[in-house]
Amino acid sequence: MVRAFLFDMDGVLFDSMPGHAFAWAKVMTEYGLPMKEVDAFENEGRTGIGTISIFTQRYWGRDATEEEAKELYRRKTIVFNEYMAARGGEAPEMAGAGEVLNKVRARGLMRVLVTGSAQQSLLTRLEKHYPGHFTPELMVTGDDVRYGKPNPEPYLMALKKAGISADEAIVVENAPLGVRAAVAAGIRTIAVNTGPLDPQLLLDEGASLLFPSMQALADNLDSILQL
Numbered sequence: 001m002v003r004a005f006l007f008d009m010d011g012v013l014f015d016s017m018p019g020h021a022f023a024w025a026k027v028m029t030e031y032g033l034p035m036k037e038v039d040a041f042e043n044e045g046r047t048g049i050g051t052i053s054i055f056t057q058r059y060w061g062r063d064a065t066e067e068e069a070k071e072l073y074r075r076k077t078i079v080f081n082e083y084m085a086a087r088g089g090e091a092p093e094m095a096g097a098g099e100v101l102n103k104v105r106a107r108g109l110m111r112v113l114v115t116g117s118a119q120q121s122l123l124t125r126l127e128k129h130y131p132g133h134f135t136p137e138l139m140v141t142g143d144d145v146r147y148g149k150p151n152p153e154p155y156l157m158a159l160k161k162a163g164i165s166a167d168e169a170i171v172v173e174n175a176p177l178g179v180r181a182a183v184a185a186g187i188r189t190i191a192v193n194t195g196p197l198d199p200q201l202l203l204d205e206g207a208s209l210l211f212p213s214m215q216a217l218a219d220n221l222d223s224i225l226q227l
């Protein structure tokens with residue numbers, strides 16, 4: 001029996017990935033680490049230092065130091081915020097996400113947030129766009145985890161916080177590495193392909209169901225929950 005839905009944030013609840021991809025590519029390239037926007041989608045879900053280290057390993061032959069990662073991530077956040085400021089201030093809601101959340105709540109199921117993001121304004125933003133759906137007790141953020149996705153750690157932590165077992169949860173993810181983390185935690189995972197990647201990548205990571213958008217998931221949620 002399903003008791004909770006575990007939601008990833010960027011690319012699921014907010015249409016924020018184009019901004020993140022732009023900022024990652026710009027700042028990493030500035031630091032001599034050539035990164036394309038599509039690379040950001042492929043690495044989506046990792047913590048900041050995790051993403052940075054993929055590229056320092058590739059180009060410098062070593063992990064990023066904590067100081068380097070902090071500085072680069074700080075700069076990336078500035079560029080991301082500038083990108084958003086030029087487009088009305090913040091990332092728009094993902095179309096259909098509110099409807100998914102409302103349907104989940106109407107069935108009395110918990111909503112748990114599981115994100116690699118470590119922005120401090122996270123809860124305020126969630127409350128503004130999706131009021132009453134999330135609480136600090138049922139959130140796992142980039143600040144809570146040691147490894148982050150694609151390690152199952154954040155999803156295992158989410159199960160623990162919700163006090164449920166893996167077979168009582170359903171994950172909603174848009175990124176291949178996010179699907180990998182959820183599947184490794186033993187949780188059935190619905191993939192929504194809201195970005196530019198080949199949808200087969202999400203199925204290859206073990207997603208049980210695949211939808212092209214959050215709206216398509218909203219339209220099919222009742223029949224999924226009846227199964």
Ligand code: CA
Pocket residue numbers: 008009010011012044045173174175178
């Ligand atoms: Ca995501």
